[in-house]
Amino acid sequence: MSVYGGNQGFGTGGSGMSGSMMGSPVPNEHETVGAYALGILDDAEATAFEAHLATCEWCAQQLDELAGMEPMLAALADLPGSGTPSIGESLSAKPSPRLAEKLVDEVSERRALKRRRSFYLVAAAAALIIGGPLTVLAATGGGSDTGNQVAVASPAKTLFESLPDKVTATDPTTAVTGTVATAKKDWGTQAVLQLKNVKGPAKCSLIAVGKNGERETVSSWSVPNWGYGLPNAKTEEAKNPLYIGGGAAFNPNEIDKYEVMTFEGKKLVEIDA
Numbered sequence: 323m324s325v326y327g328g329n330q331g332f333g334t335g336g337s338g339m340s341g342s343m344m345g346s347p348v349p350n351e352h353e354t355v356g357a358y359a360l361g362i363l364d365d366a367e368a369t370a371f372e373a374h375l376a377t378c379e380w381c382a383q384q385l386d387e388l389a390g391m392e393p394m395l396a397a398l399a400d401l402p403g404s405g406t407p408s409i410g411e412s413l414s415a416k417p418s419p420r421l422a423e424k425l426v427d428e429v430s431e432r433r434a435l436k437r438r439r440s441f442y443l444v445a446a447a448a449a450l451i452i453g454g455p456l457t458v459l460a461a462t463g464g465g466s467d468t469g470n471q472v473a474v475a476s477p478a479k480t481l482f483e484s485l486p487d488k489v490t491a492t493d494p495t496t497a498v499t500g501t502v503a504t505a506k507k508d509w510g511t512q513a514v515l516q517l518k519n520v521k522g523p524a525k526c527s528l529i530a531v532g533k534n535g536e537r538e539t540v541s542s543w544s545v546p547n548w549g550y551g552l553p554n555a556k557t558e559e560a561k562n563p564l565y566i567g568g569g570a571a572f573n574p575n576e577i578d579k580y581e582v583m584t585f586e587g588k589k590l591v592e593i594d595a
């Protein structure tokens with residue numbers, strides 16, 4: 323409950339909190355965006371929210387932000403069929419007043435979940451939204467066991483391709499190639515990393531290094547055994563680059579360079595901003 327109670331971002335419309343998340347069939351309309359993104363609303367709730375979404379910039383913005391987080395939300399949800407393309411696909415598009423039928427199907431599948439669990443997930447989604455862009459992570463590029471995902475562009479990849487500014491570098495020693503796509507935001511710098519020619523297993527971070535010497539972790543991820551972006555790999559998942567999104571409090575013009583580091587402190591590639 324404190325998740326909602328302490329949050330200024332939600333419920334700007336007033337006192338929609340019923341006091342009991344579990345017992346309230348229709349949460350405050352702005353709060354619904356997280357549940358909507360997860361596809362756990364029933365038809366009536368989804369329809370009501372879509373009507374609201376058509377007129378609410380804030381919710382549209384939240385839904386946009388959530389697009390890049392879908393893999394993480396799906397992982398949190400731990401749902402059968404999570405990570406299937408339909409939600410990510412729908413969310414990576416500009417939210418339309420009426421969502422594709424696909425998503426509606428997804429909703430019907432998922433609304434069988436217990437209320438209690440649903441609200442836990444909403445709370446988790448809300449916590450992520452409250453945490454804001456700095457905690458937004460979206461890792462894609464394989465690692466899912468759903469075979470049909472390969473053909474569908476991931477939200478992080480779509481975002482990567484849409485961001486205007488890109489810098490790239492290949493390390494002469496490790497042969498790892500990193501490309502960072504960025505955009506200036508009110509809150510700092512939005513970044514999506516494309517990583518190629520990296521072998522697993524490894525745990526890595528993308529670090530933004532400021533001109534003032536400060537270091538901010540943009541994102542962290544694991545490289546599975548099969549690796550990412552290996553041109554001569556036998557499997558599709560190992561051929562695909564990793565795309566992972568994140569953010570930094572730096573303004574873009576305050577960033578000197580990016581470093582892809584392993585948790586052991588080995589630098590895989592350094593990219594001048």
Ligand SMILES: [Zn+2]
Nearest residue numbers: 352378380381
């Ligand atoms: Zn709203």
